[in-house]
Amino acid sequence: MDAIGIERGREGPRLFEVPKPTPDGGEALVRTLRVGVDGTDHEVIAGTHGGFPERDDYLVLGHEAVGVVEDPNDTGFERGDVVAPTVRRPPESGTNEYFERGEADMAPPEETVERGIDGAHGFMSEYFTSPEAFLVPVPEAIAELGFLLEPISISEKALELAHASRSSFDWESESAFVLGNGPLGLLTVAMLVDDMRVYCLGRRDRPDPSIDIVESLGATYVDSRETPVETVPEVHEPMDLIYEATGYAKHAFESVEALAPNGVAALLGVPEPWTFELDGGRLHKELVMHNKALVGSVNSGPDHFRAAVDRLEALPESFLEAVVTGVVPHREFEQAFEEGPDDIKKAIEFGPR
């Protein structure tokens, strides 16, 4: 079958042939519908994140997938069920406590592999197999956008951790600041606008489709070149919640100053090492005197995917149409990896439902 991935010693993503997988006991065979492309894919292609499976010189890409059960095998699914797979699987060495209690998203990197990212083949192929526990049912009505469930689930988890961190008191969360106007940032803005005043940080000039989306959702675009993160309380308002999806390490620390008293910043970016100066005394004191919190968050689990299903069903159609700027047939996969100025979220289509 066709697969899209990277090969050791060769440049860029390629289309190649791999054997069609056979489901093991407890696994279903899934026919791939669509697979989203995101920044992590580009990092994997560039070789700055993730890695090849132990015994292979290639890695099938893709961690944002939706498919149709082709062979339920001995799982509880039926042929034709639409499903989205979670990303983490037990490492070669076998399962561990995190997988045993259904919290693979809390496993440290050395106790998990990530399909399409680190140590395990992803979903950018005509078929894939997966254990039942890692497949989340997707309603037919949102099947075509099912590749958005993984990124939404990432935000579900981060927001869950953020809210948990504020659960021991009566937290009034009215203002949110999303750092980053990529697909993850825009999805998160859309997830928050019904309940909060939302601001979104970017560094793009108008006219720009992502700025249009921010504003059409009723959120406020903040240009980091004019309004640095730490000045936002003065220019706009202090933020009860900050969601960082930039990978720009200074923002993680600047967010402490942008938070309102008792606020929390959820950090999701994965920067490279970067040494810089900061007023650590001031930040430390700010965290303490105003009961502020920083919570890091990575990956997501089946419960977050299930929450993402509800969330995706509720997002406005016009927003989703604006965010998904391209769905390309899998033989034209190169287009899905191009990053043009008007591109936001693109996906690769392997077959019709």
Added chain:
Amino acid sequence: MDAIGIERGREGPRLFEVPKPTPDGGEALVRTLRVGVDGTDHEVIAGTHGGFPERDDYLVLGHEAVGVVEDPNDTGFERGDVVAPTVRRPPESGTNEYFERGEADMAPPEETVERGIDGAHGFMSEYFTSPEAFLVPVPEAIAELGFLLEPISISEKALELAHASRSSFDWESESAFVLGNGPLGLLTVAMLVDDMRVYCLGRRDRPDPSIDIVESLGATYVDSRETPVETVPEVHEPMDLIYEATGYAKHAFESVEALAPNGVAALLGVPEPWTFELDGGRLHKELVMHNKALVGSVNSGPDHFRAAVDRLEALPESFLEAVVTGVVPHREFEQAFEEGPDDIKKAIEFGPR
């Protein structure tokens, strides 16, 4: 009546005469038994923290108090009840949402005064008055150590915030690292040793009574001069929980590296501004990839005092005897502010129960 405090333009704590207070409606008159002295008192005396009440040129010190109800007035207390007062009161401008919902500890500094610290007279006087809602009943058996309830309540709140931040998943907290071997650090070590492997950071040479206390509790003393915070995972083990009570800003950031995956550091120190270099990229990535959290915590509320009552009742007598290194009559108050090498926790006694 006698009071101990600071006067504008004069050095150090002094004994002076103030009018005996009369309880307003809803307030009880309390005869002071004992008042603890801590690092915050020294900061207030030095003028680096807190401030005088708006209309006075003096500030009565003391925020760690226990007393006996002398005149219940129209409260639900009875004459002779032992009580400990919480520290925060509404500002001159009147009450606000935080006080209205019983969460004064979550108020930003500008929406509260702190008795004995910032903007309101403390409890180092023969009598004080307090609204009923800010007085927590203390069992007679622990009346003499009731001045420890405030510091214990500070840790109760910080641990509550830390645990809340980990409540959205199955957190296995087995190892704890208390940064600081002052009274607050030692009390926290004692609070944690029954449930976790506990390490305590200090920078003192042996023999030292605080090191003896750490070890007699079954915890491990870590000398920061030999074992810097970020090397602790290698030398000892990664820490599920870190409790920072040093006010040394670098520790707040180094703690990210000392945490185990999914760990949380509760920050309580209040440093001055201090600019230094750090690898912010590495710390940001660590927070994200291992789902780590930093939570700041300040002050405590009536519920934390109530939890502190249960906690104080359960602490070993030998530990408490070792920690309280001096209780001096109020006319000899100077001794309570001296910081000798063998001093740990000292209190001023205003009268017998």
